[in-house]
Amino acid sequence: MHLPIFTAAFSAVLIASAGLSGAGAQEGSVQNVIVAPAVADRFVDQVEALGTTFANESVTITANVSDKVAEILFEDGQQVEQDQILVLLRRDEQRAELEAAEAVLAERRTAYNRASELERRQYTATAQLEERRAAMREAEANRDGAKARLDDREIRAPFEGVVGLRNISPGTLVTPGSVITTLDDLDPIKLDFTVPAAYLSNIQPGLAIVATTTALPDREFRGTVRSVATQVDRVTRSITARAFIPNEDHALKPGLLMTVRLLKNPRDAIMIPEEALVPSGTQTFVFVIDRDDNKAERREIETGGRRPGAVEVVSGLERGELIVTHGTMQVRDG
Known part of the structure; x- marks a missing residue:
């Protein structure tokens, strides 16, 4: 309201x-x-505090393996979906390994099915069937390993969000930990702020807030307190609370300093x-x-x-x- x-x-x-x-x-x-x-x-009664904005979810996109960049499939600042491919590394060798592993698996599955039929008719020993089953399972594991190595060459977005500035170009040799870009979920945005512990009884989940920032002087942002820290700072005797603010137009960015007004005890x-x-x-x-x-x-x-x-x-x-x-x-x- x-x-x-x-x-x-x-x-x-x-x-x-x-x-x-x-x-x-x-x-x-x-x-x-x-x-x-x-x-x-x-x-409403008001309590003022200062807070800092954070993305709802935030991650640095990095490579898991060493290889050269084959293709970049995103633009700076682009909105991307969960599991969307962002970067492709060279993967010809890994694709060939997967095809070979699938061929071996198909051969061993056929051998197992043949041995199973013979065992059912009592034309072969059970031990031979078990050998065929073990060989098939080994081939399945090899296929899964080849597929995982191929997937490592496809760098995907772990969640829906906005990518930052890219730090690579086609042909760049990346290694594990190489920063490719950042990914932030900006809607809603988190606002962490501290208030004196004297207000602890008033700061509860669901409490309405109004926040402003000098970066956007003509706007007010409304949200609600989502959670409160479990410990009071022993030095400042203050407690941190976290509010969520709708941010559909992505006007708020992580790292902004905001003035927070807590709205408590609404009444006529x-x-x-x-x-x-x-x-x-x-x-x-x-x-x-x-x-x-x-x-x-x-x-x-x-x-x-x-x-x-x-x-x-x-x-x-x-x-x-x-x-x-x-x-x-x-x-x-x-």
């Missing part, structure tokens, strides 16, 4: 009333003030403009306008959370009551 971070503008009304008297003005003089209604709105709240507050010591007051006679009542309220330009009222006001937002210094109770 979308939880608005910034409330809509409070509608303002200009009121002129003889009942609003200034502290230093003559009794009964008219004072003009601006008022606005207390409105009901959705509100009474909101008023921040300018309406009249602090006095440890207490907070507002001037409430009586709609019948336009008299001002100085009323104590209890405030809750805040967001830019607005304050949550926990108690002391009802939805729709008019309060003075500008001109509070000119107004007194009654």
Whole structure:
């Protein structure tokens, strides 16, 4: 559910009333003030943190064997499917070995089937059948080994994702561990961030977040906490959480620094403009306008959370009551 971070503008009304008297003005003089209604709105508490993005899955594509590159079948930045062939190494020798191994297997399978039929008719000994079975299994193992060596010459994508920049060219001699390219699954993208351990009870899987980055200043990214680390850092007394953010357009890249706002305790709240507050010591007051006679009542309220330009009222006001937002210094109770 979308939880608005910034409330809509409070509608303002200009009121002129003889009942609003200034502290230093003559009794009964008219004072003009601006008022606005207390409105009901959705509100969430926020905790800010810094985090770093990571690919959902990430791997460095390397070769398993030593050979020369025969063909490159991907472009830089291309979206590829799981098991898609990315690079072919020279494999003529391995293909010939596989064909030879398959021919031997076919011959030994035929010999085994013949021996099995003769054994069924009791024309040959069981021991000879077992020899044929062992020979056939040996040929199957040789065939499988030849196929594996051929497959090593086909470098495939282990999962769906986006390939990075290639580091090879056709004819390049690669060896085990030679970096060919990278592969990243960018949707969704992971966001790891740390928060003080004091917030441990609030950071739970499913908690909504909003993240921003200076690299994309005009966008907000919404996601949810997926998991929380099992240990608190003993030095910083903080804990790491991981959120997942949908990233269909791949705008977010691994390694970005992001500001994270954790959205907890969503609720319906009474909101008023921040300018309406009249602090006095440890207490907070507002001037409430009586709609019948336009008299001002100085009323104590209890405030809750805040967001830019607005304050949550926990108690002391009802939805729709008019309060003075500008001109509070000119107004007194009654």
